[in-house]
Amino acid sequence: MRDEEFDYIVVGAGSAGCVLAGRLSEDPATRVLLLEAGPVDRSLWIHLPIGYGKTMWSPTYNWCFETDPDPNMNGRRIYWPRGKTLGGSSSINGLIYIRGQREDYDHWAALGNAGWGYDEVLPYFIRSEGNERGASAFHGGDGPLKVSDIAAKHELIEAFIGGAQQIGVPRTGDFNGAEQEGAGYYQLTTHKGWRCSTAKAYLVPARHRPNLRIETDALASRLVFDGRRAVGVSYRQGGQGGDMKTARCRAEVLLSAGSIQSPQLLQLSGIGPRALLERMGIPVVHELPGVGENLQDHLQIRLGYECSKPITTNDQLNSWLGQARMGLEWLMYRTGPLAVGINQGGCFMRALKDANGRPVAATPDIQFHVATLSADMAGGKVHPYSGFTMSVCQLRPESRGHVRIRSLDAAEPPEMQPNYLSTELDRATTVAGVKAARAIAQSPAMRPYVKREVKPGPEAASDAELLEFCRNNGATIFHPTGTCRMGSDPLAVVDARLRVHGVAGLRVIDCSAMPTLVSGNTNAPAVMMAEKAVDMIREDARAAAAATTTSETKT
Template structure:
């Protein structure tokens, strides 16, 4: 059987594509996913997101190379593996970003990607039902809501930010985005609402859609310079499926460029080094890797925090609360968000805060809860300027690629993150937190000067699990895809996921990844109509 479209990857964007393209019963769609089912307790119960990230069945658990900008430390780079992709293992934050993010994309030559042009696609994703704000779409397929019954310290955080002059802004996903709020999440009645739940579950029975799980794509198949199919392995057998229309690559900012390079599309020197025949020299494949640099500012408190409840008694108590009214610690991780300008003259916020009424440490295996009662106010650089890259380790599809983050390689990121850290420290020392905070945990009283802050960050800063940009959209020589998401120099192939992002926006990436999927589906279907009408 030959398909009209083959979608590689059932993540935040791939689920959208499978849904929208197969809505036409005359279009035959094959969806290939390397992972398995998303019907797991550690996926649908929000507080178990850290467990899902620690599980190789649901997370690729890539490892970065030693980072020379951070004392050669290595990080786990999570990417979701299974239906829903990273939307099945993330912290569920729903953050759109601001007008400046997407207008900048358009200014770089990406026509059709300005804020006003991408906003309808966000609303197409959104199904807001709790009335916390009227800015969201109401009829979208992914439920967006405020976390249910957040802990008391989340409201203390809001008062602390207000004390510093930052407004409380429950409509932070519209203009202006500035301020602090209880976080909005992709949840419904306390359960995770992933892209798979919203886009795939209702349509799995469509006869023109086939979903194949545990299918690891090895490389693309070509007829000349046109993609004609996909070679993949499933159940120990290698097979090929052919495609009459287009192959749509939605395999993440790590696996999408990896598959391009395995298929002969990428920097020619690197491909030849691994014995891969060069089909198209595209120097930007794997470059432009971006992340939101973050660091931890933590304080000890005199009341129990969630990290201390990860024991048998706590699981029983909050499990019962979850069963009773689908709220409480079982339904969230971080509960506060903040978007602030570290300097008053800035046009848009340059820092995003995540507030958690718990304390955990980032390790090379992921997130690990600490024993002491503490809270965390984590600054993240919104529009980071540092650039890393990813490369093939070998020509073997089963080998993980080399990921070099270079997270603090640009002085702007260092200075911005330091300013964000100082504001976080000030927030934890406000009158609002005074009844609860007993002392600073990190960075500690010995960190005061610029040099001390920078040394602390090089030893403690990490990414925010938001890698993107490795198949950059644009019109410059390093662009991998054009603004219609077609791979430059190749026919019948598009990349539609977070890897196309030219500049990381001021947001967690799940929302924009689904919006990219919605816009990408429109681009594909509109071109199909034009071809048929011609």
């Protein structure tokens, strides 16, 4: 394609953007440009599931953001990795395939977002999914996003599941079926021992289509408007010294830069809170006070244990023989720790109890990620002893933060303030999650495997001491959402068809459009949202064409 005009420009080749580009370009008459700020996803560490530990710190493939000091976390800055390559965060994430709860999506619909109830989004989860178990009422068997079981049961995960059962949580074989509650093994977005990012799932089949152009190292700096209609994108290619280019579109700009950079780009382009835009000297295209507000994230609390048996991934990684065995197992069978990543088991349970010992929430309010290794933080160097980790997070936090620009340069990170643990419910539920993890660790099934609790340790006994541990050690579990939320109230940014309020030709399609955070990992919901958006985009294009034809006929 020689000229720079397209039908659709997709900004961001992440979990949602790859879906949009792949699906929209299925129509050979539709010209699509996909802009990605990062490089091509060539690194072996992207495609090898355990490579998560490497890409977690890679400035080449990761934005390596940090939040502003959070007063609720004793003034700490929290490291926020976000993907910067084809596939975005789906190329560097923990691979876990979780959709959330039926009630999450029914709540979206109840907030006034027609078409987003569970029964209406389930077909899009199914369309996207290629589950190795095959098709069923809840799963797709031939979709592009491959989903696999963990091949071998692990003694430590079995003990965890048994311990969860002993405190009243049932064993489950499917967190994405009729009920989420339970303990079991996660399914992963892997295929035959390799990561299945959305770049692998949706772009690889599409990349040679003549109607799709993929530009990498292309950082969008501004949206281009004709009045209040988005007509293009200005972007810099090749880093700070690179050329500024402008691409124009006939139909729509589709913003899929994620919950940090989608609101950042809107604000840089004159869409956002008036006071912020005027303070930054940006002409106001359209005032939308909710752009960058409503930031939500899952706060992860990691409990570390020394294991009494040498059966952990620490033991394998700390031994040359163990490393050789891991490599040989992957090379020969595409199985073992290299094919799994970090977290194998999990649990969804109701941890917060009232004064009578009854669960406060009607559905699970805590999620566990259980790893057969231990380190000081996610992606860090493993400890020299046999270790494992139980991480807990509150599923539906009330705390709300914000994202606000502080520079006119799109390459400069905006202000990111999560305001973790700023409500009493969040504090109480998080402490209850830590106590639930301790209860499982102390269960008869797990007791033989626990040599000692390293973190928080016996010195943290009271609720106040556990809360202080959470403030001093809590970290993101990588699910920022909500900063361009869907709705119809004055603080909403997009409508139920993901169109930005007050302007034409512009949609936001990524996790920033979630009105509330889903109860679980966010990659699968992001893919679902993009699949649904493609249908809405096509429907709206057909309706517009029909209206034009009718008008011309009358004329």
